Amino acid sequence: MGVKSVDNAEIGKKGYFVRQNNQFTATFGTGQGELPVEAGKYRLLWAPVCPWAHRSVIVRSILGLDKVISLGTADPLRPRLDHIDWTFTLDDGDVDPVLGIHYIGEVYKNADPDYQKRPTVPALVDIETKKVVENDYHNLTYYFERDWKKFHKKGAPDLFPENLEQEIRDLNDIIFHDINNGVYKAGFARSQEAYEDAYDNVFKRLDWLEERLSKQRYLHGSQLTDSDVRLYTTLARFDVAYYGSFHVNKRRLIDYPNLWAYARDLYQTPGFGDTTDFEAIKKHYFLSTHIDVNEEKIKILPKGPDTTAWLEASGRAEKFI
Known part of the structure; x- marks a missing residue:
């Protein structure tokens, strides 16, 4: 089975x-x-x-x-x-x-x-x-x-402010189609054409986001929003899972200076890193996530990558004062 x-x-x-x-x-x-x-x-x-x-x-x-x-x-x-x-x-x-x-x-x-x-x-x-x-x-x-x-607890940030609602919704739609679901469209493709289309879209959008984050700390400027949460969940899984298991292997997250620093900045923010389980992520994507899996296929759990680098200072708070 x-x-x-x-x-x-x-x-x-x-x-x-x-x-x-x-x-x-x-x-x-x-x-x-x-x-x-x-x-x-x-x-x-x-x-x-x-x-x-x-x-x-x-x-x-x-x-x-x-x-x-x-x-x-x-x-x-x-x-x-x-x-x-x-x-x-x-x-x-x-x-x-x-x-x-x-x-x-x-x-x-x-x-x-x-x-x-x-x-x-x-x-x-x-x-x-x-x-x-x-x-x-x-x-x-x-x-x-x-x-x-x-x-909401006292002092909780407004992740979905009314003055940014349309911008957040619009960007979230882009992130969903090209990044969040984009890696799945590559990983679950059942034709070369479908895979390459998804692969190209993922990296075009990552390049676009790399440029956007070179100018501001978060996706909508200096304020943490719902958009950052949605992008983070894919970035956190990129190098440890998607790069290998979904074959989105043009570049790793750590090859994007701004995206990588941005992801570390979020990881070190309460609510992000303390809910991120890299070992569980690897187990699922390498041992459990497939379409029409052949039970006899040997599955190997990768030892890497080294996730301690997520604790390195990002410098983004100081850069975008």
Whole structure:
């Protein structure tokens, strides 16, 4: 039985990777059909390997929402099942201690018995019903930043300021298509054409971002925003995983002076580095992430790269006073 991370339904024409849509996309508020904003009501399920889940965990930490939304952590390695899932084998008894489930797929089936897509992270789960109520990673951080403000800790930064909203949304869309999902379009391509198109787009955009970050500390100037969180999660995985496992190997992150210093600057900011698990990331991308995996294929976990360099001073705070 192979261990899969992507369903073949997500392979489109000419071998291009087409990511599945999210099904649970409710908004937060007091209106009909909206999710109530309540402390202790939800549990956020994630896997530290996943960039989409990681960004919601970074924002949860930065804003102090870790005091009101609990966190469940899945194993970086996929379980050996006949379908794609995440499992809680890091917990005692292989069960999430709050929800009492073995697999994340259970909360999806609880919400929709006919659910057929991949169960994804992040998944926000109603603890009482054990049903996933939100898996829209495109918007979840926006909701945390706006709708959950009454629970933000004192002094929390405004990651989604109203005066920059359109600029943040526009840049996030570019980052998603060309960088966040761009590396997956290269790694999961099923044709040379699809791979090379994705590869070229990734590095064109990295070159563009390198130039942008030569002039300012963060993507929108001197203020840390949601855009920085979204770019960081891909940069943190680039050299340790994507460069090798997804064949985006024109240049490494450390070959971009500004991007590399920018990534270190973020890594050393509370909420970023302390939620980044390089070993888990490597395990997943080299031992578990494939399409149509042949179980007999020998898988090797790389020893490198040396991640201690992430602790080297970036100098960006001093450079952009």
